[in-house]
Amino acid sequence: xxxxxxxxxxxxxxxxxxxxxxxxxxxxxxxxxxxxxxxxxxxxxxxxxxxxxxxxxxxxxxxxxxxxxxxxxxxxxxxxxxxxxxxxxxxxxxxxxxxxxxxxxxxxxxxxxxxxxxxxxxxxxxxxxxxxxxxxxxxxxxxxxxxxxxxxxxxxxxxxxxxxxxxxxxxxxxxxxxxxxxxxxxxxxxxxxxxxxxxxxxxxxxxxxxxxxxxxxxxxxxxxxxxxxxxxxxxxxxxxxxxxxxxxxxxxxxxxxxxxxxxxxxxxxxxxxxxxxxxxxxxxxxxxxxxxxxxxxxxxxxxxxxxxxxxxxxxxxxxxxxxxxxxxxxxxxxxxxxxxxxxxxxxxxxxxxxxxxxxxxxxxxxxxxxxxxxxxxxxxxxxxxxxxxxxxxxxxxxxxxxxxxxxxxxxxxxxxxxxxxxxxxxxxxxxxxxxxxxxxxxxxxxxxxxxxxxxxxxxxxxxxxxxxxxxxxxxxxxxxxx
Numbered sequence: 454x455x456x457x458x459x460x461x462x463x464x465x466x467x468x469x470x471x472x473x474x475x476x477x478x479x480x481x482x483x484x485x486x487x488x489x490x491x492x493x494x495x496x497x498x499x500x501x502x503x504x505x506x507x508x509x510x511x512x513x514x515x516x517x518x519x520x521x522x523x524x525x526x527x528x529x530x531x532x533x534x535x536x537x538x539x540x541x542x543x544x545x546x547x548x549x550x551x552x553x554x555x556x557x558x559x560x561x562x563x564x565x566x567x568x569x570x571x572x573x574x575x576x577x578x579x580x581x582x583x584x585x586x587x588x589x590x591x592x593x594x595x596x597x598x599x600x601x602x603x604x605x606x607x608x609x610x611x612x613x614x615x616x617x618x619x620x621x622x623x624x625x626x627x628x629x630x631x632x633x634x635x636x637x638x639x640x641x642x643x644x645x646x647x648x649x650x651x652x653x654x655x656x657x658x659x660x661x662x663x664x665x666x667x668x669x670x671x672x673x674x675x676x677x678x679x680x681x682x683x684x685x686x687x688x689x690x691x692x693x694x695x696x697x698x699x700x701x702x703x704x705x706x707x708x709x710x711x712x713x714x715x716x717x718x719x720x721x722x723x724x725x726x727x728x729x730x731x732x733x734x735x736x737x738x739x740x741x742x743x744x745x746x747x748x749x750x751x752x753x754x755x756x757x758x759x760x761x762x763x764x765x766x767x768x769x770x771x772x773x774x775x776x777x778x779x780x781x782x783x784x785x786x787x788x789x790x791x792x793x794x795x796x797x798x799x800x801x802x803x804x805x806x807x808x809x810x811x812x813x814x815x816x817x818x819x820x821x822x823x824x825x826x827x828x829x830x831x832x833x834x835x836x837x838x839x840x841x842x843x844x845x846x847x848x849x850x851x852x853x854x855x856x857x858x859x860x861x862x863x864x865x866x867x868x869x870x871x872x873x874x875x876x877x878x879x880x881x882x883x884x885x886x887x888x889x890x891x892x893x894x895x896x897x898x899x900x901x902x903x904x905x906x907x908x909x910x911x912x913x914x915x916x917x918x919x920x921x922x923x924x925x926x927x928x929x930x931x932x933x934x935x
Contacts, residue, residue, distance in 0.1 A: 510535055511542070519546045519585050536582075543581035547588075560707045561907045568709060568729035587908035594905040595648055598658040598698070598898040599638070602718030602744060602858065605898045606642045609656070609905040614898050616645055635684045643688070654692040654915050655685065656901040661698050661715055661722045666733035678929050682921055692915035694904070697731060699724035701900030702856035706888050711852035712835055714828065714869075716859040716893075719743045721815075721828060723835045727849055735838040741825040742818060744859045748772055750821045751811035758807060767799050772811065775802075778864035779809040780871065782817070812862055816872060829872035836877060853887045860893035 514522060514536060522543075526536040536542060548555040562584050594609040599620055607615035620638070643650055659677065663670040678695060685693055699713040703726050713724045723738040724731055731737070752768045762768060774794045779785035786806060793803040814821035815828045826834075832853060839850035853873075855866060866889030874882040890896060904910065920928045 505531070507531075507535055511539070514539075514542055515545055519543075519550070519589070522546060523582070523586070537580075540581050543585055547581060547585055557707065557903055558906075561903055564707075564709050565704065565729075565904060565907050566909055566913075584908050588906070591906060591908060591910055592653060594654045594656050594910075595643075595646065596656045596898055596901045596905060597639075597642055598701070598895070598901060599660065600658075600698070600717070600857075600894075600897070601660060601720070603894070604638075604642065605895055606646060607898070607902075608646070609902050611902075613892075614895055618645075632680060632684060635680065636688075639685060639688060650685070650688045650690040652691065654694065654905070654911055655690050656694045656696070656905045657681070657685075658698045658701050658897045658901055659695050661717070661724060661737070664722065664733070664737040664739055675926065675930070675933075678933065679926060682916065682929060686918045686921055690918070692911060692917045694910070694915045696901065696904065697724075698897045699731065699856070700726055700729055701897040701904070703854055703900070704729075704903055705896045705900035706854045706890065708852055708854065708888075710849035711854055712832065712839070712850055713854045713856055714832060714860070716855070716857035717743045719745050721831070721857075723831045725835055725839050725850060732839065732842070735842055736835065738826070738831040738835050740828060740831050742814065742821075742823055744857065746814065746821065746823065747776075747811055747859055750814050751776065751807060753821075754807040754810055755804070758805075760802065760804070760807075762802070763799060767796060767802070770796055771802055771804065773858075775804050776808050776812055776862060778812045778815070778862050778868045780864060780868055782809070782813055785809055812865075815865075816868065827872075829869060829876060832869070833873055833876040836873075836881065840881070848881070848884060851881060851884045851886060853885070854896075855887070855889045856893055856896045858894035860889060860896075861891055865889055 510532065514525065514532075517525065522536055526533045547558055551558040596607055596609050596614075598605040598614075602619065603617045604620045605614040605617045607613065618641070659681070662677070663673040681695060682693055699715055699722070702713050702715065703709065703711055709729050710727050713722075713726060715722045715724065720743050721740040723740070725735045725737070726732065748765065748769050751772050752762075752765065755762060755768065755771075762771075771794070775792050789805070790808055791803060791805045792808060793801055795801045810820075814823060818825050818827055836850050843849065853869070855869070859865075866887045870885060870887040873885060873887075877885070892899065904914070907914070914932070916928055916932060
């Protein structure tokens with residue numbers, strides 16, 4: 454490395470310091486090279502490297518990858534002081550490695566590390582060089598988001614889930630686990646990934662269930678965690694990090710506090726979260742409709758219009774491709790909204806007002822014969838409860854994140870914000886931020902992926918089999934997100 458750097462610096466040194474160029478000119482004198490290399494222990498005579506302008510060195514160092522930058526810091530004292538004392542150099546290294554995801558890396562290392570009960574000391578935050586070194590040692594993890602409708606699974610170094618399958622058909626309600634069903638479920642995932650449980654940590658999302666803060670609900674959540682860990686450790690999993698789906702969806706949106714509206718398969722839950730912890734004292738609101746009811750409503754509207762279809766799979770596909778949420782329902786009824794799409798093996802389908810009428814039951818449930826709160830009423834009620842228990846100057850609840858497959862419906866975020874502004878005080882509505890993303894179905898998976906790549910992930914966030922055997926439920930309670 455010394456010779457390559459000396460060669461690269463030769464032209465710069467000859468232009469900047471004529472006295473130094475002679476020292477670099479003798480390529481065959483190994484002893485001279487050794488003397489010039491820096492005597493890190495403290496030589497009385499400054500090496501040629503120490504006489505190079507710090508600005509020139511900084512420009513050169515900024516082009517080096519992380520491993521070479523770390524190696525260069527031991528060449529001489531001058532290099533060491535520049536490299537180890539410069540946070541901007543290591544920020545650049547991390548940014549170059551992360552590419553377009555740099556903002557996520559910065560969020561993870563500056564926000565997720567400080568979340569209770571996982572808060573670590575600031576020693577790791579005061580140096581991006583340490584963070585770079587720690588991130589290099591983070592192992593690839595298996596990520597499983599066992600949603601109420603579909604399970605998404607994959608590797609933490611991939612940009613999206615490797616595969617998915619319907620959990621509601623194969624394994625029923627995983628909120629009330631049976632040991633054998635969970636064993637089959639996780640075995641299926643590992644077989645599809647061709648992964649060996651003992652080699653990688655696992656990040657798993659826990660379902661948003663047992664919503665109350667009563668002793669019975671707490672006991673049910675503890676039982677769910679205990680059985681899940683027991684099954685996975687019996688399979689030989691190396692380490693486990695179990696986090697609530699709503700928290701993971703919030704993390705994927707680069708937030709640690711806010712309200713998550715999770716549109717699940719059969720239910721929609723409105724979950725307030727403050728610094729990574731679910732605020733059950735504020736109350737988790739539950740709406741008795743989800744993706745299944747939206748599909749059923751579209752099916753009913755298509756039948757009324759005389760549109761024939763072979764099975765419910767066709768209706769679900771049409772919902773995902775053509776449906777949207779109207780900004781103004783009454784005005785949309787007066788417009789021509791016809792659109793068509795072609796489904797493989799099923800032919801072409803054309804929908805008109807059915808495109809937005811099916812989704813309107815989220816805001817006007819009575820249109821579909823549902824006796825439940827509307828989505829805007831549930832969110833507004835949740836925000837009001839958060840206001841009651843919060844400092845008047847702390848507006849952590851003014852961010853609303855939409856998660857779940859149906860959360861990706863075009864226009865949903867804009868319509869929800871419009872309806873909430875009608876129900877909330879002006880001081881809240883003027884700062885309200887509704888986040889709707891196109892990957893709503895995979896939002897929890899992406900949050901788990903982001904979490905698994907934090908530099909302190911395995912040591913701080915995971916439960917190992919040894920800890921589980923030694924401490925049992927106590928270690929789960931200490932690292933629980935509920």
